[in-house]
Amino acid sequence: MKKMIAVIAVLILVLALAVVTTGCAGQETVEIRERFFLTHVLNIRANMESYEGRRIQYEGFFLTADDGRHFVVRYTDDCCGSESKAAVFDRPVIGFEIYLGRTIAPEHGSWVEIEGQLRRQRFDSGEEELYVWAISLQTLSEQGEGFVSQ
Numbered sequence: 066m067k068k069m070i071a072v073i074a075v076l077i078l079v080l081a082l083a084v085v086t087t088g089c090a091g092q093e094t095v096e097i098r099e100r101f102f103l104t105h106v107l108n109i110r111a112n113m114e115s116y117e118g119r120r121i122q123y124e125g126f127f128l129t130a131d132d133g134r135h136f137v138v139r140y141t142d143d144c145c146g147s148e149s150k151a152a153v154f155d156r157p158v159i160g161f162e163i164y165l166g167r168t169i170a171p172e173h174g175s176w177v178e179i180e181g182q183l184r185r186q187r188f189d190s191g192e193e194e195l196y197v198w199a200i201s202l203q204t205l206s207e208q209g210e211g212f213v214s215q
Contacts, residue, residue: 094180097123102139103213106159113185113195121197122180124209125160129173135163137179137197140212159213162186162196169202176208 095116097105102123109116125137138160163179171177181197188194 094120094122095183097121099210102210103141103159103215106161109183110195113193116183116195117185119183120180120200121161121183122178123160124176124178124205126158126211127163127171127173127175127177127202127204128154128158129170130154135165135170136160137163137177137202139210142214162194163202164196164198165202166199168199171202171204175204176211178203178205 095105095109109121123137125139128136128138130136136158138154138158141157141159161183163181164184178201179197179199180201181199183195184198185193186196
């Protein structure tokens with residue numbers, strides 16, 4: 066039991082250190098780094114109230130679904146809440162839907178860095194999900210880890 070508590074404490078500490086927050090126009094920006102990408106996204110989804118309205122910055126593949134919706138995601142194994150997006154693409158992914166506003170969409174499959182504001186959308190079914198309202202979206206020449214897992 067003590068080992069389990071110690072492991073949980075270490076994981077919480079690692080998560081706290083891995084999510085870097087910096088001041089940006091009076092708001093905290095959540096920067097999701099390479100390490101623990103999947104864990105961070107799942108934490109944000111599980112704690113929508115704590116993250117709604119905050120700025121977020123992360124890298125991933127820019128994908129456009131057949132219905133025209135845009136996402137910045139990374140590929141993952143078939144786990145951890147990726148099921149809803151797995152139906153949209155040929156492989157399970159983890160990340161967020163993106164609303165571009167006036168931002169120009171890059172080429173499908175491009176590796177990008179997104180910065181935006183986390184907002185909540187409510188569906189007729191009663192479900193809620195966070196999406197990113199894009200402030201900045203840039204195509205990067207160097208790609209990070211395209212596949213993430215626990």
